[in-house]
Amino acid sequence: MKRFVFFVIVFFFLNNPVFSQGKFTVQNKHKSDKVRFELINNLIIIPVEINGVTLSFLLDTGVSKPIIFNFLNVSDTLKIKNTESIFLRGLGEGEQVEALKSSNNILKIGDAIKLNQELYAIYDANLNLAPKLGFPVHGIIGNDIFKDLIVEINYSNKYLKLTEPEVYRYKKCKKCETFNLEFHNSKPYINTEVTIKNKEIPVKLLIDSGGSDVLWLFENDSLGIKSSDMFFNDFLGHGLSGSIYGKRTTIDALHLKSFVLKNANVAYPDSTSVLFARMVKDRNGSLAGNVLKRFNLIFDYQKAKVTLNKNSFFKEKFSYNKSGIELAHDGVRLIKELDIKASNGSNLERNDDVANNTKVVLETTYKFSLKPAYIIVELRENSPAEKVGLQKGDIIVSINSKASYQFTLQQLIQEFHEDSGKRIRLIVDRNGNELTFNFKLENPLTKKP
Known part of the structure; x- marks a missing residue:
């Protein structure tokens, strides 16, 4: 039985994101392509070609625009141009981070190509995911792929299938569950339920494939969303604006319609670390990679829905780091x-x-x-x-x-x-x-x- 350490990847909040005019198109006769990925610590690492250079990127539904960790001066190799300085803010208690915004870049993922892509290069050496994953990661990409294509994530066989919406055909699946998506700042949210102290509570959760934890909830006494007496304080991960700490414990159950994950792990991050995350109206937390990997998923942003079909990871036990x-x-x-x-x-x-x-x-x-x-x-x-x-x-x-x-x-x-x-x-x-x-x-x- 494989067990995974919990690692949190940052949520990025870009001020007034502006989308490029181009879009991803699949350059083959089928208008569809499979892309193999590495599954590391519940996180999806895919090959992304930028201006002719192949790099490794984290696939993160919680990021609006591609971000390159430029501590190795990758932009020199990529010939990034048309840049301007901006400031980004994310999770953590630190200050905003300076970045370079660049336009007119060419991105290629398998046979899917996009021209005139905006991206952001961050020079802060601390924002380097490779040491924490033990695998080279040069950046993060998310919304630009999902908004243009139907994205199937097959966690069990470790591949993405990217298909142009006009040619995509859904297969009948009696055991699947489909959720409507809501979008805030280009990020997908679902409405579902959790059971805490035998009380079923409706929650609105960010779908965050860039986090390797199970579930994050924002404590709210009036809603009954609060930690049990059985918990421990822990480091939860690194955010764009600093380290994140909070409580870890379990909940009675996480409900995804007919799919029920009992005694699921949960983290309650310190309120100061998620101040900006809580600004999204009615948001109660995040659904991360240790839940998502238990399903094969179909993301259809144009129809605002996501389809879940449980896979071989579904019954994998939840565990905690017992060493500290x-x-x-x-x-x-x-x-x-x-x-x-x-x-x-x-x-x-x-x-x-x-x-x-x-x-x-x-x-x-x-x-x-x-x-x-x-x-x-x-x-x-x-x-x-x-x-x-x-x-x-x-x-x-x-x-x-x-x-x-x-x-x-x-x-x-x-x-x-x-x-x-x-x-x-x-x-x-x-x-x-x-x-x-x-x-x-x-x-x-x-x-x-």
């Missing part, structure tokens, strides 16, 4: 390891004094390789990891006697989502010294006084 450790990719480390290939080529020495006895001498050969390094970037207060003395900035050398570089970032994090009571033995590098720490995973949901 948040990790990120931190470049590479020089690792000394046995060179097995070279050792196998060593000379053999025969001992003729003893009949039928062969003495083999292997020359031990080592090689040095660059391997990925993983660093602790957040540590939950009073968590098992914090209690034994682990610290932010510690680099994970090994976990349970297995070198950390033998894991992907997501595989390593999944170790912290195993059952309560599992023993974890970490060796970390702290300022050049290797230290060993032992702890057990603990259920973070405890009753608060």
Whole structure:
């Protein structure tokens, strides 16, 4: 059973977004194309070609315009032109972020092409998703694809199908559920229900494929939307305007018409972090990737509807990080390891004094390789990891006697989502010294006084 760490991608709120005059069209005779994607931490990463350069983009229904993380001066390679400075604001308690707005760019996703595309380049080095995902991500794209094409997201088989609305034909699906969409600032919302403390509550939720959590709700005592007594305070993710913190707990159920997800995880972000998100009238929160991936979806913005059909992920258990450790990719480390290939080529020495006895001498050969390094970037207060003395900035050398570089970032994090009571033995590098720490995973949901 795969388990995923929860990671929150920013919601972008652009002031007075202006849409380009062009639109995406599929340049083949079928007017439809499939595009394979990577599913990393409940997030969809697709190849996007900008001005002839292929990059990796997060597909995010919560973003109005494509955004490039320009910390590597990608715009120089892309030959971005016609730029002007603007300021963007997102989740978090920090200030607005400066960006360059550019027009007349050419975007290509599979056979879908758009001319005269606007995009935004952000130079803030902190807005870099690659270390947090362990996968290169150069930017985010959303509404421009969805508003022009019918977008099928097949999470189970990891592909998008992009089709021009004029030729799209719906198939009969008795087990599917269809929701009407509402749009605010080019972002899609659905009306559904949650059950909290045995009370069914109508909620309006942003569909946010750019967030890997399950569900975010904005606390509202008058509506009965509030945390239970069983919760823990946690880091929820990075927003465009800073880090986001809040409470994590569970709700009785999330209802998507006939589809019911019981005991679903929920996060209640601090009110100051989501001040601008709450400005959308009657919005109660967000529906994110750990719910969306449980369905294969059809987004039809022109008819303002989305269709859900549950897939093989539907029954996957919800889990929490039971260590308190948040990790990120931190470049590479020089690792000394046995060179097995070279050792196998060593000379053999025969001992003729003893009949039928062969003495083999292997020359031990080592090689040095660059391997990925993983660093602790957040540590939950009073968590098992914090209690034994682990610290932010510690680099994970090994976990349970297995070198950390033998894991992907997501595989390593999944170790912290195993059952309560599992023993974890970490060796970390702290300022050049290797230290060993032992702890057990603990259920973070405890009753608060």
